[in-house]
Amino acid sequence: MKIGLFFGSYNPIHVGHLIIANHMVEYSDLEEVWLVVTPHNPFKKKSSLLEDHHRFQLVLRATEDYAKIKPSNIEFGLPQPNYTINTLIHLEEKYPQHHFNLIMGLDNLYSFPKWKNYEKILEDHELYVYPRISMNMSSPDLLSHKNVHVIEAPIVEISSTFIRKAIKEKKNIRALMPHNAWIYLDEMNFYK
Template identity: 55%
Template sequence: MKKTGLFFGSFNPIHIGHLILANYILENSDMEEVWFVVSPQNPFKEKKSLLKDHHRLDMVQLALKNYPKMRASNVEFSLPQPSYTIDTLTYLHEKFPEHLFALIMGEDNLESLAKWKNADTLIRNHQIIVYPRNFEGEKKDHEYLQHDHISLINAPVVELSATEIRNMIKAGKNVRPMLPPEVFDYLDGSSFYK
């Protein structure tokens, strides 16, 4: 069984913070691969700032091309909307039985985990790797962190956000150091986020 971490996100756009985190997990856990699962646009929400699915997937593929243990996944593009993590995991288990999937999530998501669809099943059947985040609200020793399947890793907290990057692009500011070079080139000269 190949241990594979699933990093879900809109990646709008993917930035170096995502790569730093995925690389840290690969180097400091038993994960053998990290898959970046690009979340599709919710058809019920109008999000003007969200690039079309295929553009975000293209950028993730470009960003990962020099990282053999990381790969882009468009698995949620063909699943019913809205996507629920538990349904995606069930589908991936059936399609890739040789992989043992773990979930990668930010510490801020622990607060809402109990509200996720089939949260108990999710926690019982999957390893969850939690990375630290600075977030509004009280940081506390979360009860979930006592669970055998949930572990907090000591990854660096990268204070980079895709929202901030989009705002900087819109304002005509230089975002080159924040993006993988291939992603910068993809966006440079386009009208994306402007």
């Protein structure tokens, strides 16, 4: 099975994440998309994150009604900070019947050469890249690589940072989150 891995802090998950994941599984050759909840992104401060199990619970609830979109906490048991190459090796050993690929925004493709062992990732895995309207830079060289596929997905400019800030300001952002995830977040009084 061809799996797309959509890594993220999901702090919290929002409808933009689901729009991209659903578009990738419906309009590319990916058969499933796994939303991989990352305990600690090496480029982010860990102190700003909700606890791992709460972010996973949000993703779990958000994906309940999507047969081809699965939550994954595979990185929770791996050494931190998490590096994508290590996660890919672990997944290949655990699920040899699957072929794993990465889903990322165009903004991440620009920083991709900074990733640990990025050449090895690109050699062994395909990258499914979605556009970001906020990108003003010239096209990265990697766009012409045989394993990079640009998917004309909807451009969604919602961020978890915006949602956290809006909640602190007592704004109603319910429409920006999957319903079941919003209920959990509201019940737990997160980000207030």
